[in-house]
Amino acid sequence: MAVEAGKEPSAHKEPGTSFRRKMIFLAVVLVLGLAYLLRGVLVPLFLAFLLAYALDPFVDRLEAMRVPRALGAILVMLGILGLVTVGMIYAVPLFVDEVADASSKLPDQVAHLHGRLEPWFAQKLHVKLPHTMGDLSKVVSDRLQTGDAYETARTFLFGTIGYVGVALSALIVPVFALYLLIDFDRIVHRVEQLVPRRWAAPISDVARQIHKTLSGYVRGQLTANIVLAALYATGLRIVDVRLAVPIGVMTGILAFVPYVGFAIGVLLATSMAILDWQGPGTLVGVIAVMGGVQIIDAMIITPRIVGRSVGLAPLEVILTMMAAGSLFGFLGVLLAVPLGAVAKILIQRAVKAYLASDFYGRGPKRAPLAPIVGSGGSSSLTPPPRAAAKGKPS
Incomplete structure (x- = not known):
């Protein structure tokens, strides 16, 4: 059958293209699944x-x-x-x-x-x-003999x-x-050598942007840890908690591990306030200091210092940490900010490529103009006549 005028024959697709794409997708899924299973080692x-x-x-x-x-x-x-x-x-x-x-x-x-x-x-x-201690040992021994030893x-x-x-x-x-x-x-x-040559330039550009983002994340996280250590130590010293400086510095240093540093700091500071009991004021002060610095960290320090250094808005940092924590637990919260920054770079590149694609820029097809030959033999291009409305005489 002859090809109709105005239509081009469809491009012939290579038989191996679809299979190759499926294998690449399967390999990516397997790598991500293996990384999830080995998240503790990673x-x-x-x-x-x-x-x-x-x-x-x-x-x-x-x-x-x-x-x-x-x-x-x-x-x-x-x-x-x-x-x-x-x-x-x-x-x-x-x-x-x-x-x-x-x-x-x-x-x-x-x-x-x-x-x-x-x-x-x-x-x-x-x-x-x-x-x-003898009484305590007896309590432990009795507990072990009640059947809970295992x-x-x-x-x-x-x-x-x-x-x-x-x-x-x-x-x-x-x-x-x-x-x-x-x-x-x-x-x-070696990683650069594995990149296909036709993709080397754009991937190198993305890699440089990711490098800049991750280096900013490291600097921002170190700055945030120093600020948090100073805030915790100063606040605990003001409320007159024993071992205020060691507890504050330890809490600030461990702040890069979400919730762990804060939990250890609260436990130690509360224990010191209870052991050195001078009334409920010290305990209330400890709770106020630890809770206040934690709120400042969640609302200002991490979004502003760490988030700004990686190019994420405060709301994006909070949403990224919530989403990563719900999907991957503790490891997700730990890696949320750097991975969120990398994901934002890749999404921006994908959106830019989409806006520059033919799929986005191609407009709706218009009906071709039909040539009409006049009485003098001259032809002119006019739109095709509209179909007659139903119920009306032609």
Whole structure:
């Protein structure tokens, strides 16, 4: 059959194109699923990558000064370790003095607290608190003999394994970071070589924008941690909480792990306020300080400092953290801001490509003009006649 005039034959599709796209999509889904299953293992690796990413410019500068890459990475890591050591030399004595002072008063504070709580527990809950360590050991022994020994041992075992895992992760992060620093440029170059040549230019442009965003995230997160540590320590010092500076600094440093630093800070500060009981005012002050700084962090510090550094508006940061937390739990909240920034870059690129595509810019098709030959043989282009309305004579 002859092809009708005005229509072009449809383009022949390659038989392998559809299959190849399906395989690529399946591979991406499998990689994402594997990453989700290994999310616990990926956390220390991600932290090591952030550390190496933050220190890579310093290693590049040393390499520009003709220092070997491996030696430069070791020197930078030793420099960071030296700064931490010097800070600990000046900070640890202050912490030790406060801890020693609190420890010397701890027995009297525990005895005083026991004397206040024992009547209340006896009257309200009908529970007798142990007076000595011997009494406490007897309570634990009785609990183990009531049939809960298996559950108690199981809880203790898994708790111990969890703490050991955290300690190993803390030791693994610097080691991973050192190896990543040594091979950072080589890894980037190998990844660039795997990119198809026809996509190399746009992907390199996107990669540079992501690099700028992630480096801004690292700087913003470090700034936010310092600000939070200062706010927590100052606030707890004002309400006269023992060990205010160590608790505040620890809470601020751990703030990059959502909710963990805040929970530890609340637990320690509340415990100090209860042990050094001077009335409900101190406890109320602790709750006000911790809650107030947390609100400031959620509404101002993280959206403004961290969010602005990665190009996210405050509302976008909050929504990203909520969505990532509901989908991936703790790991999602931990990675919400950097991954949200990367996703925003990719979405902006996709929207830009869509607006420049033929699919978006192509207008509606118009009916072709029909030639009409006049009596003199001349032709003119006029729109085709409209169809006669139904019910009317032609």
